[in-house]
Amino acid sequence: MNDGAPNGADINRIILESSCDALGFAMLVCGRDDTILFASRTMLQYFPVPSEMLLPGTRLRDFLGAVYDTGVRPGTVPEKSRRRTNREDWIAEHMALHWRERYENVERAGRTRWVSMRKRRLSSGIGILSITDVSDQKKRDEQLQTDLERVELTEEILDAQPNPICVKDRNLNYIAVNKAFCLIHDLSQDAILGRSAWDLVESDLAERFEQSDRHVLETGKPHSEAEHIVRADGSDLWVLTRKYRVGMPGRHFVVTCMNDVTDIAGWYNGSEDGSVASGGLQISDYSIFAPAQNFYDPFRALNVQQLVEAGSMIETLPARGSRVLLATADRLTEDRLVTRLRGSGLEACAVRNLDELTAFGMASESAGLKLDVLLLDGAFPDGQHVPTAWRNCPVLTIEADQDAAALLAEVFRVCAERPQASPLLQPDWSLSFEDEGAATVPVSQVDVLVAEDNQINQFVFTQILEGLGVSHRIAANGREAVELWHELQPALVLMDVSMPVMNGFDAAVAIRAAEKTKGQKTPIVAVTAQALDIDLQQCKASGMDDHIMKPVSPDMIEAVLRKFMPIKAIRTTG
The missing domain is CATH 3.30.450.20 (PAS domain)
Incomplete structure (x- = not known):
């Protein structure tokens, strides 16, 4: 035992x-x-x-x-x-x-x-x-944690890049995209990852993208191409797209970087210092850009699209620039119809009684100006004597509740049938019968300075202000707005709050600081995409007087002009 x-x-x-x-x-x-x-x-x-x-x-x-x-x-x-x-x-x-x-x-x-x-x-x-x-498992865990941190850092770096960047796998599905790439599609990262170009763009474009992607994957040779992209908000993006192959054999990826070359490919058609004279981005050679993605949905920006289409229609009308006089004693009818006529590209003003009409006729005759259409309110005092005095001008009788669209169609028809006034004679609608003894209101070099970087919004502002007969200049960023303010001393500034180089808040602060030495104050109205409380507080803190929200409309702009510019100055603008 x-x-x-x-x-x-x-x-x-x-x-x-x-x-x-x-x-x-x-x-x-x-x-x-x-x-x-x-x-x-x-x-x-x-x-x-x-x-x-x-x-x-x-x-x-x-x-x-x-x-x-x-x-x-x-x-x-x-x-x-x-x-x-x-x-x-x-x-x-x-x-x-x-x-x-x-x-x-x-x-x-x-x-x-x-x-x-x-x-x-x-x-x-x-x-x-x-x-x-x-120890080996601990090292793998630490390496995995390091890799995750490295991936997060890489994603942060990519999202901070202003140029759109995307990565595709061997099946040409998106496995990584940055915020700039998502913005041109107006989609979230989750809505793009795992999908292919066939899910995002038209089939002909998707096929062309796939061919270049496959070529890069198979040969390893970089691919470069100049492209014109229309973002989801309708704005243009001119890019030089470059594609590269990265990774190990058997695990190759395609990296696409779209370098924004808008500032290189185009310039503003204006003075040598880049200020806008006639507005609009001019491209030196459109032919170098191949059609690429178009993410603009007109239904998302219906108000803007209507204005753009209306502006394009007005440009082609033979009646654009014709002179129309409205004779009415009703101030509401005057305000409604004169605004609509000017917004449609016509030179328009109003008289309120027979004496003003007679004086206007004598003044225009002495100035060598020819009236194209006289709109006569049916309730105009002594209106029965008007046609005999204006026998060389078509007279259209209207009612106080006249439909503006139908009236415009009739005016365009009449103006199109008549020979146009000589382009050598510039219209002078500076006749006013209010406060005849009052002193003339000082006029700045331009009435309104618009600070806006988006090309479509620039076009909309141009159409509205030209239609209202208000002289204006457009600045593409905040710094340019400050420079043009010093040069032109406008009567009003419409300031977009979100712009490159210098935003609208900083530009307003710079203008207010400069005004202290000049002893004057220019009204500044903020133009915001959405009325967030923080935006409105920042607008007030930076010295802005008021704000309006996009999309802008003729009625909105006219209300701002009437609030911050003298009525006499608006009525007498040529």
Whole structure:
């Protein structure tokens, strides 16, 4: 019997040693009196203690003290730290951990080694400690975390780029896009990722894009092409598109970068300093740009589109620039119809009684001006004497509630049938019968300065202000607006708050600072895309007097003019 017990113990030890070697971990078993019952040889791979420290009967406290002395102590802070753990405190802490019913943790053991420690205290009082080397797994986890952080940083860098950038995989599906690329589509990143060009653009364009993408993937040769893109908001984007192949063989990707060359490809048709004289972006050579994406949806900007179409129609009408006089004693009819006539490209003004009409006829005759149409209100005082006095001019009788659209059609028909006035004679509608004895209102070089970077909005402002007979200039950014303000001293500034180079808020602050030395104040009206509280507060803080929201309309602009410009100045604008 005495020989059986040791033999059984040896068999158990051999089985435990073999299990530890096969499973690749170390094991330490302690009794309820904190003495070592079994310690595998693999423990020496983790802790270089003297081998006698692993013999059965060794106190656990002595083993932990030997581990502390080696300097390879799980759970301690890195060697570079100034904090050092006291020997007795470290031993007491780990003795307490061994008496926990269950304890698991991944701890540093040396500079580059990490171990997973699992401790169990059985109901019999026996404690079991298993140790596994997880350094490789820890390195993979750290590398994965580093890669994730690197990806996040790369995405932040891409989103900060002003040029649209996208990445496609071997199947030509989008796997990465930046914010600038999403903006031209007016789609979120989630709505684009995983899809292909066939899902986003017309089939003929998608086929052309796929051909160039495939060529780049197969040959590795970069592809360059000048393209004209219409953004989802209708604005033009002139780009030089470059495509590159990146990645390892078998894992190639296509990176597309669209470099904005609008400022290089075009210039403003104006003075040499770049200021706008007639408005509109002029492209030096349209033929170099191949048709590309068109993301503009006219239904999303219906009001703007209606204005653009109306402006295009007005440009082609033979009656544009014709002179129309309205004779009415009704101020509401005058305001409604004169505004509509001017907004349709006609030179229009009004008289309110027969004396004013007679004086107007004599003044226009002496100036050599020819009236194209006289609109006579049916309720005009002494209206029966008017046709005989204006026998060389077509007279159209109207009612106070006359439909403006039908009236315009009739005026255009009459003007188209008559020979047009000589272009050498410039119209002079500066006749006014209000406050004849009053002094003339000082006139700036231009009435309105418009600060707007979007080309379509520039066109809309031009059409409206020309229709109202108001002289104006357009600045493409805030800095140019400040420069033109110094040069032209306009009577009113319409300031877009979001512009390149210098935004509208900073431009307003610069103008207000300059006004302090000149002793004057120009009304500044902010033009915002949406009336957010923070925008309105910032408008007020930067010195702006009022605000209007896009899309703008003729009625909106006329209301601003009447509020901030003298009525006499508006009526007498040529």
